[in-house]
Amino acid sequence: MELTGVKLSIFVVVVAFILYRYTVKNTKLTVDTVNSTYDYIIVGGGSAGCVLAARLSEDTETRVLLIEAGGEETENANISIPVQALAVWKTQWDWGYSTTPQKNSGFAQIGGENRHFWPRGKVLGGSNNLNLMNYVRGSWGYQDVLPYFLKSEDMQIDDLKNSKYHRAGGPLAVMKDTEFPIWKRFVDAGKELGYSEVDFNGEEQIGFAASQINVRDGSRASTVSAFLRPAMSRDNLHVVVNAHVTKIIIESKVARGVYFVKDNKKHAVYADREVILSAGAIGSPQILMLSGVGPQTHLENLNIPVIMDLPVGQNMEDHVYSFIPGIMSSPEGLTGPRAASLSSVSQYLLFGSGPLSSTGLVGTAFLKSSKCKTKYPDSQFHLFASLPIKELAHYSVKQKNGLFPNEWTDGFALLTILLHPASKGTIMLKSNDPFDYPAIDPNYFEKDEDMQQMIELMKKALEVLKTKPFTDIGSHFNRLNVPVCNHTKYLSDEHLKCFIRHFAVTLYHPTSTCRMGSRDDPNSVVDPQLRVKGIRNLRVVDASVMPHVTSGNTNAPTIMIAEKAADMIRGIDSVEELRKRWKET
Ligand SMILES: Cc1cc2nc3c(=O)[nH]c(=O)nc-3n(C[C@H](O)[C@H](O)[C@H](O)COP(=O)(O)OP(=O)(O)OC[C@H]3O[C@@H](n4cnc5c(N)ncnc54)[C@H](O)[C@@H]3O)c2cc1C
Numbered sequence: 162m163e164l165t166g167v168k169l170s171i172f173v174v175v176v177a178f179i180l181y182r183y184t185v186k187n188t189k190l191t192v193d194t195v196n197s198t199y200d201y202i203i204v205g206g207g208s209a210g211c212v213l214a215a216r217l218s219e220d221t222e223t224r225v226l227l228i229e230a231g232g233e234e235t236e237n238a239n240i241s242i243p244v245q246a247l248a249v250w251k252t253q254w255d256w257g258y259s260t261t262p263q264k265n266s267g268f269a270q271i272g273g274e275n276r277h278f279w280p281r282g283k284v285l286g287g288s289n290n291l292n293l294m295n296y297v298r299g300s301w302g303y304q305d306v307l308p309y310f311l312k313s314e315d316m317q318i319d320d321l322k323n324s325k326y327h328r329a330g331g332p333l334a335v336m337k338d339t340e341f342p343i344w345k346r347f348v349d350a351g352k353e354l355g356y357s358e359v360d361f362n363g364e365e366q367i368g369f370a371a372s373q374i375n376v377r378d379g380s381r382a383s384t385v386s387a388f389l390r391p392a393m394s395r396d397n398l399h400v401v402v403n404a405h406v407t408k409i410i411i412e413s414k415v416a417r418g419v420y421f422v423k424d425n426k427k428h429a430v431y432a433d434r435e436v437i438l439s440a441g442a443i444g445s446p447q448i449l450m451l452s453g454v455g456p457q458t459h460l461e462n463l464n465i466p467v468i469m470d471l472p473v474g475q476n477m478e479d480h481v482y483s484f485i486p487g488i489m490s491s492p493e494g495l496t497g498p499r500a501a502s503l504s505s506v507s508q509y510l511l512f513g514s515g516p517l518s519s520t521g522l523v524g525t526a527f528l529k530s531s532k533c534k535t536k537y538p539d540s541q542f543h544l545f546a547s548l549p550i551k552e553l554a555h556y557s558v559k560q561k562n563g564l565f566p567n568e569w570t571d572g573f574a575l576l577t578i579l580l581h582p583a584s585k586g587t588i589m590l591k592s593n594d595p596f597d598y599p600a601i602d603p604n605y606f607e608k609d610e611d612m613q614q615m616i617e618l619m620k621k622a623l624e625v626l627k628t629k630p631f632t633d634i635g636s637h638f639n640r641l642n643v644p645v646c647n648h649t650k651y652l653s654d655e656h657l658k659c660f661i662r663h664f665a666v667t668l669y670h671p672t673s674t675c676r677m678g679s680r681d682d683p684n685s686v687v688d689p690q691l692r693v694k695g696i697r698n699l700r701v702v703d704a705s706v707m708p709h710v711t712s713g714n715t716n717a718p719t720i721m722i723a724e725k726a727a728d729m730i731r732g733i734d735s736v737e738e739l740r741k742r743w744k745e746t
């Protein structure tokens with residue numbers, strides 16, 4: 162009976178949102194046919210591509226084309242409802258990749274071949290439309306990049322509006338995810354263990370805190386809603402969707418344009434100034450290799466004429482996480498019935514608040530493991546305010562039954578995340594067919610030091626759950642005692658290792674497959690201006706250029722990269738004022 166109620170209520174939300182969208186967005190802002198020539202062609206309308214398209218088209222004389230393989234985000238009401246993020250995975254709005262079979266992880270994944278499931282957005286807004294909206298900058302040389310974080314930001318958290326690390330008034334809303342009271346227990350547990358409550362996007366990253374999230378008035382704030390939509394009626398910007406780029410047109414080592422397929426027809430479009438790849442950490446290396454830019458032998462094996470021999474698709478980094486599922490006796494988190502109750506639905510529709518406006522990922526902490534020698538952290542916790550519901554990972558039914566009593570029990574999951582794993586992965590082509598998915602090999606736990614760090618972090622997480630704030634709600638974690646690891650001693654290193662090899666999965670942060678480096682760095686693909694080495698008029702601007710994965714979730718840094726790249730491309734310094742303000746305080 163309860164389940165029927167849940168479905169009905171979610172249905173009500175969805176219908177309401179569809180009606181809302183229909184009345185608000187009935188003007189078509191995308192184009193069906195493109196001009197033959199633009200100044201800039203941006204490939205991929207994801208986190209980075211939407212920002213770039215909005216910024217480059219601020220110059221009214223500059224003609225910009227944005228090409229996106231997926232459709233418009235307004236077609237799926239779940240995208241704008243924060244708590245529904247997981248309902249967008251494994252749909253037509255998700256590329257739905259899976260990795261190559263893994264040697265040291267993924268043992269509990271569906272299919273029995275140790276293949277991890279990798280969701281990625283195939284829609285205007287890209288992965289920003291199926292991500293969990295957590296806003297984390299990571300550790301940077303703030304002198305260089307802070308002004309660009311500030312440029313984007315519209316800080317809504319009262320205590321932080323006047324911090325010199327933040328700013329109100331930019332396009333991207335930032336708020337605190339405090340809907341579920343369990344976030345406070347998490348912060349208090351941190352304090353009991355000697356950690357302070359911090360603004361991890363400010364002076365000090367190490368410590369515990371409520372998550373900062375990109376949500377505005379209860380709706381997902383993504384680069385498409387915050388940056389692209391407000392720019393889409395400009396005459397000098399064209400956005401074409403459901404258009405799959407198959408190849409960059411390169412003549413005499415100069416990028417001239419791209420080919421794309423739309424409605425089963427192949428089109429060519431040309432760029433007077435530049436082609437910019439923003440197709441993400443999987444798409445950008447894939448398109449480069451299809452165009453003859455990549456590892457020479459690999460391309461030769463696939464009969465792709467080599468234009469430039471570069472380590473494209475190599476050096477991939479990603480965050481991997483394990484977790485501890487906990488049961489609690491008090492109703493302080495997210496359950497299906499609580500999210501879909503009539504009061505929750507009304508609260509959301511009337512005020513944009515309540516359980517539906519939460520990302521579920523309510524707690525964030527950064528810390529150092531015993532081997533960490535850097536100034537910045539190498540480990541992270543996230544508190545998910547629910548037991549991992551069935552979509553969160555991709556476990557086979559048998560494994561799931563061992564772990565989770567049922568999806569409606571009050572519980573939580575404490576995620577333990579490696580920020581700088583030593584194991585690196587690759588993206589390679591399987592064939593020269595542009596519609597074939599590439600081979601994704603993240604190589605998790607190839608290096609034993611990663612396993613050792615994860616075991617240590619799991620033990621640290623158990624300490625968190627043994628603090629008073631958690632024992633007060635009767636938190637217990639006996640679900641770690643999975644049958645598949647019962648040949649080991651419960652909670653021994655061997656047991657934790659067995660659990661990790663079965664259940665650890667991606668935190669969805671692949672980067673560095675077209676990494677940036679100095680001119681003479683043989684392990685890099687683009688130079689510090691993000692230009693592809695050896696090819697003129699071709700840049701990459703997205704998460705793939707990060708030299709290493711950042712010390713935290715990757716969306717905010719990707720936006721910062723796009724903001725900075727837009728200035729480099731336009732040849733302007735749009736953040737002079739913000740830089741001055743920063744230096745003077
Ligand atoms: C499930 C999930 C949860 C996440 N949670 C968080 C989080 O809470 N916080 C956080 O900071 N980060 C999170 N991330 C990571 C973050 O969303 C990504 O790092 C970021 O979106 C990457 O941006 P991008 O521009 O590099 O790529 P994307 O946003 O993936 O954009 C690439 C775009 O290019 C398009 N494209 C690809 N190939 C082609 C082609 N051949 N032709 C035309 N278009 C093409 C794609 O359809 C897509 O729209 C999460 C990611 C996922 C997938």
Ligand SMILES: *[C@@H]1O[C@H](CO)[C@@H](O)[C@H](O)[C@H]1NC(C)=O
Nearest residue numbers: 171175236237238239245248
């Ligand atoms: C939104 O998610 C619900 C499940 O929570 C699903 O039933 C519904 O079909 C989804 N809507 C769309 C437009 O995909």
Ligand SMILES: *[C@@H]1O[C@H](CO)[C@@H](O)[C@H](O)[C@H]1NC(C)=O
Nearest residue numbers: 196199224225396397398399
């Ligand atoms: C497309 O071409 C038309 C006709 O030449 C021109 O008026 C328009 O400005 C062009 N639009 C863009 C975005 O380049």
Ligand SMILES: *[C@@H]1O[C@H](CO)[C@@H](O)[C@H](O)[C@H]1NC(C)=O
Nearest residue numbers: 563643644645646647648649
């Ligand atoms: C371990 O779990 C299996 C089920 O997977 C069960 O058959 C077996 O009896 C268990 N062994 C012990 C020692 O508990």
